[in-house]
Every structure is written in C-alpha cells, then in structure tokens.
Amino acid sequence: MSRSSDSKQQQPPTRRDALVLGAGLAAGIAGLTSVGARAQGAVAPKELRLDHAYYSPTSLVLRRFGWLEEDLAKDGTAVRWVLSAGSNRALEYLNAGSIDIGSTAGLAALLARANGNPIRTPYIFSRPEWTALVVRGDSGIRSLADLKGRRIAATKGTDPYLFLLRALHTVGLKRGDIEHVALQHADGRAALEQGRVDAWAGLDPLMAASELDAGSRLLYRNVGFNTYGFLNVREEFLARHPQTVRRVIAAYERARAWTLANPSDAAKILSEEAKVSLPVALLQVKLRSDFSHPQPSDEHVKALQAAAPILTAEQLVKPGVDLNRTIADLVDTRFAAGLVKA
The missing domain is CATH 3.40.190.10 (Periplasmic binding protein-like II)
Structure with a gap:
C-alpha cells in the first residue's frame, strides 16, 4: 500500500551534504569542548544518563563510537547508556529521574508532558515512518x-x-x-x-x-x-547543565552526519544491536527514516497541534488541559540554534 500524496517526505541531504555537515560539526564540537562545563561557572555533572533505542539508529551510532564519552571525559563526566524498549519506557525513566535524556515519539512526549512529566525537547533525532x-x-x-x-x-x-x-x-x-x-x-x-x-x-x-x-x-x-523522534531532557537537568545538553546535541549531530554519509554501515550497527537481519535494518534506515530536520521548529509544533485532538477525544489527558500551551512548553525551538546544520 502506498503512502498518501500529502504525506510525502522531503528528500534527505546528499552524501556530500552530510560530509560537509560532519566537517562543520567537528569544529563546533571542538568549540563546545573548549567552553564546556567550565563556562561562566557551569558545573559538569558527574554522570550523564541517556538512552539508546532500536527505533533511533543515530543513538546506536553514537553509542557504538563513544564520541560522547570521549568529549565529556574532559570534564570528568561519565556516560551511562540505558536501553529504551519504547517511548513508554523512556518516559517512565525520565519521570522517575532514572535517565536525564530519552528518545520518544513526539505525540507520546506531548501526552507525558500534559500528564505532568517535566520534560522539554531541544532536538529531533528523526522523522520516521516507524509504525503502521x-x-x-x-x-x-x-x-x-x-x-x-x-x-x-x-x-x-x-x-x-x-x-x-x-x-x-x-x-x-x-x-x-x-x-x-x-x-x-x-x-x-x-x-x-x-x-x-x-x-x-x-x-x-x-x-x-x-x-x-x-x-x-x-x-x-x-x-x-507518525510523529517525529523527540530527544527529551528532564527540565531540572537542562536548567542545571545546559552546556552538557548542548554537547549531547553536538554529538548527535556528528552521529547524524555519519549516518547520512554511511547509511549501510548505520544499518549494520542496527542489525547487530537489535539482532535483526541486515535487510530488515536497511529497510528501516534507508526507506523509513528521514534525518533531515533535527532543529525543532514550527513544523514540529504544527504536527503536534494536528495530532493533539486524539488525546482529548480518547480522554487520555485531564479535562481542561491546554494542549497548545503544553506543546509550547515541550518543543524548544531555540536551544539547539547554532548547533544544528539543517
């Protein structure tokens, strides 16, 4: 069954675009490192806890190469990865304070925020067709x-x-x-x-x-x-460690550039981690994942506004919840500015 014409995805960047992006990100990450958690008295956390998920191929790439560990070690911050089996698990971990950063679907994040989970979304890890x-x-x-x-x-x-x-x-x-x-x-x-x-x-x-x-x-x-892949941060962690969050986003950008330039290799990592065949992983990475719009924007706000009525219609949120306000509180369209090369 084909996709509807009004749901056509935009074409992702070319391999050349990805390589140019990667070169720019290397300089950006170096700049962030020099500022790091020492900037203006900011204190680096002793440990960063974040998830990796089979529905987020770039998280698997980032974990595999250890780029984040290498960067944050300069400030004495250890990195601990936790596997999320689904948005519900990632949101449970965030709400309990078991992780600081977690990967979910956009509408799932909105539902959680509307029901009191104190998270914000400063980065979009993909636009997938991950469900049917x-x-x-x-x-x-x-x-x-x-x-x-x-x-x-x-x-x-x-x-x-x-x-x-x-x-x-x-x-x-x-x-x-x-x-x-x-x-x-x-x-x-x-x-x-x-x-x-x-x-x-x-x-x-x-x-x-x-x-x-x-x-x-x-x-x-x-x-x-299919709502976007949201990288969510606990508000308390974001307020205390904004430089660390920026460095996580910069590392995700490095993983995104590498994935765009090496989709078959990214699929191989997914295949090994998720224990699925390579054809299965290739289908997910090459045909059902769009990595081209990582900067949160009006595009993502409007997508949630279009999806939000289902939460009210099915009584999944408390009566009287202002979902438009909740969306505005959730989607941070400014934090990653300057880090993302769209």
Whole structure:
C-alpha cells in the first residue's frame, strides 16, 4: 500500500551534504569542548544518563563510537547508556529521574508532558515512518473498518498506540470499538505471528522484521500520523547543565552526519544491536527514516497541534488541559540554534 500524496517526505541531504555537515560539526564540537562545563561557572555533572533505542539508529551510532564519552571525559563526566524498549519506557525513566535524556515519539512526549512529566525537547533525532497497523499475511482483514471488535496489540503511551487510535477515528471507530491488548512491542509482534491477536500496531525494526521474516502485511500506513523522534531532557537537568545538553546535541549531530554519509554501515550497527537481519535494518534506515530536520521548529509544533485532538477525544489527558500551551512548553525551538546544520 502506498503512502498518501500529502504525506510525502522531503528528500534527505546528499552524501556530500552530510560530509560537509560532519566537517562543520567537528569544529563546533571542538568549540563546545573548549567552553564546556567550565563556562561562566557551569558545573559538569558527574554522570550523564541517556538512552539508546532500536527505533533511533543515530543513538546506536553514537553509542557504538563513544564520541560522547570521549568529549565529556574532559570534564570528568561519565556516560551511562540505558536501553529504551519504547517511548513508554523512556518516559517512565525520565519521570522517575532514572535517565536525564530519552528518545520518544513526539505525540507520546506531548501526552507525558500534559500528564505532568517535566520534560522539554531541544532536538529531533528523526522523522520516521516507524509504525503502521500490521496483520498476518493470511488475514482476512482488508480495511480499517474490519478491525471493529478485533483484538489489537499496542503498547500504551507510544506512537503506535496513538497511531492506532488516530487510524480508527478515520473510519468512525474509537478505542471502545476494539479489544485493546496491552503488550510491549516485541510481545505484540509475537502475539500477532502466533495468532493470539488479530492486528498489531507495530514499531520498527520489529515491524520490518515481521514483514520480511514472517510475511506480515501492513494493513494501514500513514506517514503523517507518525510523529517525529523527540530527544527529551528532564527540565531540572537542562536548567542545571545546559552546556552538557548542548554537547549531547553536538554529538548527535556528528552521529547524524555519519549516518547520512554511511547509511549501510548505520544499518549494520542496527542489525547487530537489535539482532535483526541486515535487510530488515536497511529497510528501516534507508526507506523509513528521514534525518533531515533535527532543529525543532514550527513544523514540529504544527504536527503536534494536528495530532493533539486524539488525546482529548480518547480522554487520555485531564479535562481542561491546554494542549497548545503544553506543546509550547515541550518543543524548544531555540536551544539547539547554532548547533544544528539543517
């Protein structure tokens, strides 16, 4: 099934653009290091805790090469990586103070912020098509309307779950019209392939693996319903250690430039880390990930404004919550200015 014409992604930068970006970032990172946490009395943290996730290929590249550890060691800051299995896990860790920086989908971050999770988003790690509604290859389900009364697996608090709700609304269905089976992403895939659920709101690379390895079929795709990859920071950490956060963003930019210049090698890293085949990883990195718009902007604000009504319609936020205000509080369009080469 093809993507709708109004959901066409913009073309990512060329390999030459990525190499130029990488050269500029090397100088930028050096400048940040010289200022570092010593600037104007800023104090470097003893430890930075951040996540890596299979749905964020650049986080895997950054972790693999140790660029952040090398930079922050100059100020005595250790780096500890924590695996996030989904946006819900990353948001739980952020809310509990278990990590300082975490990777989530944009709409999931908005839902968390609206419900009291004190996070801000100063960087966009990708614009992916990482979720769709998936059925088995031999399923008789052919349309969204056929999902009424069916058992559907989805991980609450994540983009796939919210994608499911938005998709249902397009045909006049609501959450109460299906039987939602709350499973973490990997368990949802297993339940689908074993016939324990009728459909699954998938997440790459698990979704791509189910397609290529198990013959599963994408029932419904809509790249416009896939919200961006948000790199979120606890507000308290951002206030205390802004220079460290800037250096994390600079390191992510280095990983982004490397990924754009070496997509096949980035896919190989994903394949090794997520333990999926190389064709699965290539599908995710080359065909379903757009790394070209890392600077938070009106583009991301408008995407959340378009998606936000589902949170109210399905009573996922408290009555009276001003979602436009919440979006403004969440998306930081200024912090990364000067660090990002769009």
